[in-house]
Amino acid sequence: EIVLTQSPGTLSLSPGERATLFCRASQSVSTNYLAWYQQRPGQAPTLLIYGASSRATGIPDRFSGSGSGTDFTLTISRLEPEDFAVYYCQHYGSSLYTFGQGTKLEIK
Amino acid sequence: QLVESGGALVQPGGSLRLSCAASGFTVSDYYMSWVRQAPGKGLEWVSIIYTGGSTYYADSVKGRFTISRDTSKNTVYLQINSLRVEDTAVYYCARRFGGSRVFDIWGLGTMVTVSS
Numbered sequence: 454e455i456v457l458t459q460s461p462g463t464l465s466l467s468p469g470e471r472a473t474l475f476c477r478a479s480q481s482v483s484t485n486y487l488a489w490y491q492q493r494p495g496q497a498p499t500l501l502i503y504g505a506s507s508r509a510t511g512i513p514d515r516f517s518g519s520g521s522g523t524d525f526t527l528t529i530s531r532l533e534p535e536d537f538a539v540y541y542c543q544h545y546g547s548s549l550y551t552f553g554q555g556t557k558l559e560i561k
Numbered sequence: 562q563l564v565e566s567g568g569a570l571v572q573p574g575g576s577l578r579l580s581c582a583a584s585g586f587t588v589s590d591y592y593m594s595w596v597r598q599a600p601g602k603g604l605e606w607v608s609i610i611y612t613g614g615s616t617y618y619a620d621s622v623k624g625r626f627t628i629s630r631d632t633s634k635n636t637v638y639l640q641i642n643s644l645r646v647e648d649t650a651v652y653y654c655a656r657r658f659g660g661s662r663v664f665d666i667w668g669l670g671t672m673v674t675v676s677s
Contacts, residue, residue, distance in 0.1 A: 488663040490604075497653055497667035498596075498604065504661055541604055545662030548617045550594070550606035 455479050457542050457553035465561040472529040474556045476542030481522045486545040489518055489527045492555075493538045501540075502527065532558075563654045568671030571644050579639040579671055581654030588630050592657035593637045594664060595628065597650035597673075605650075608639065609657070622648075644675045 456479040466472055476487070484505035490498040500509040502518035505525055515530040529536055537560050542553040567579040581593070594609040608618045608628040616628050627640040637654060651670040658665035 486662045488661070490664075492604075497669055498664075499667070500658070500663055500665050503658065503663040503665075509665065543604075543663065548609075549619070550596075550609070550662070552596075552604040552606065555603045 454549070455482060455544055455546055455551055457544055457551055459540075459542060459553035459556045461556060462554075463557045463559060465559050466532055467561045468532050468534055470532050472527075472532055472536070472558055474527040474529075474540055474558070476520075476525040476527070476553050478523045478525075478544060482544050482546065484521050484525075487518075487520070487525055488543045490541045490543060491536075491538050492541065493535075498541065529558075534560075563656065563666055563668035565652065565654050565668045565671035568652065568673045570674045570676065572677050573644060573646060573675055575644050575675070576640070576642045577644065577673060579641065579652055579654075579673070581637040581639075581668060583635050583637070583656075586656070587632070588635050588637050589632045593628075593630065594655045594657060595626075595637075595639045596653045596655055596664070596667075597648075598653070598670075599647075599650045602650075607652070610637065641673070644673075646675050649673060649675045 458477045460475045487505040489502040492498045506518045517528045539555045562584045564582045595607040610628045625643045630637045653670045654668040655664035656666040
């Protein structure tokens with residue numbers, strides 16, 4: 454079973470700054486099946502990125518994803534107030550779906 | 562849109578059936594899943610039902626949970642038996658987005674609390 458480890462656990466930044474979030478897989482995974490979600494407090498998750506680098510419908514272009522093999526990155530180029538939330542990476546493999554433990558992006 | 566219902570406070574060992582009513586699309590045309598989130602914790606995938614009817618489960622719920630659907634009601638269900646305290650969570654229904662193996666539409670969730 455593949456384990457996804459996200460870092461850092463908490464990231465404290467100010468609006469306007471650049472955020473870089475990491476997701477490391479315990480073994481090499483297909484980029485086709487790596488996704489990122491945003492979850493604001495009290496809300497359901499929202500799909501941001503799929504296929505490691507493709508933005509979901511309606512997602513602003515300040516969000517970008519990259520990576521391959523075991524290391525993946527979500528970058529938010531300039532933080533807006535609504536971007537402060539928890540972010541999860543997710544992978545699919547062998548009919549199972551795995552989430553990372555999440556990174557909390559908080560206002561500094 | 563997805564709307565979950567059926568969450569409740571239940572004693573350990575009890576059972577519940579969660580429902581997920583879909584609108585705007587037909588559940589039998591998509592792979593439909595349940596994902597849960599314990600209070601203050603991360604997301605945990607629970608189960609999925611494929612368009613052809615095949616079902617898959619996380620090891621933590623295998624043998625106790627059953628996913629199903631009713632096409633006449635455009636609804637997906639999760640039957641939860643032998644509930645444990647650690648099953649306490651918000652249960653989300655989610656639609657899988659095509660071949661990308663990701664979840665593009667989520668409901669608001671329904672809360673299941675297992676406590677004596």
